[in-house]
């Protein structure tokens with residue numbers, strides 16, 4: 001699906017509206033931000049498309065305090081378990097549904113929580129958050145993501161046989177959809 005194109009300037013205006021005067025956005029502000037942007041996007045503020053080969057994504061806005069991305073997910077498209085470096089973040093599902101496996105506390109498989117994130121759901125998280133997001137549904141999904149401070153690095157993980165979390169690669173990147181193939185292996 002592609003929405004009608006309207007001015008990306010609206011995205012920039014909404015981004016600055018929810019940011020405080022200075023410093024990174026709080027976790028609560030990030031959630032408010034993506035929730036508000038989801039409404040703007042559903043009203044046609046920016047187009048999106050789907051890519052059967054890999055997740056389509058596009059940066060909507062960036063300044064020195066916040067970075068905003070629009071991501072689409074075909075069925076079975078998903079991420080690898082990852083963190084967001086020193087950035088906090090939030091995402092809101094606009095359409096469809098995503099499954100999220102997350103670790104907000106101890107980094108072991110026993111603490112991995114799987115939740116369905118239906119359209120309208122917003123998830124906010126701090127800089128230690130680790131998660132994996134996958135479209136397990138039969139329908140395409142769309143989500144808007146914000147990071148503050150803007151993303152600079154990601155670390156990717158696997159669950160080890162003993163239930164612990166193993167760091168498998170680290171990548172300096174400002175792109176939340178950067179390929180793991182470009183990451184520096186840590187094993």
Ligand SMILES: [Fe+2]
Pocket residue numbers: 082083084131176
């Ligand atoms: Fe993420």
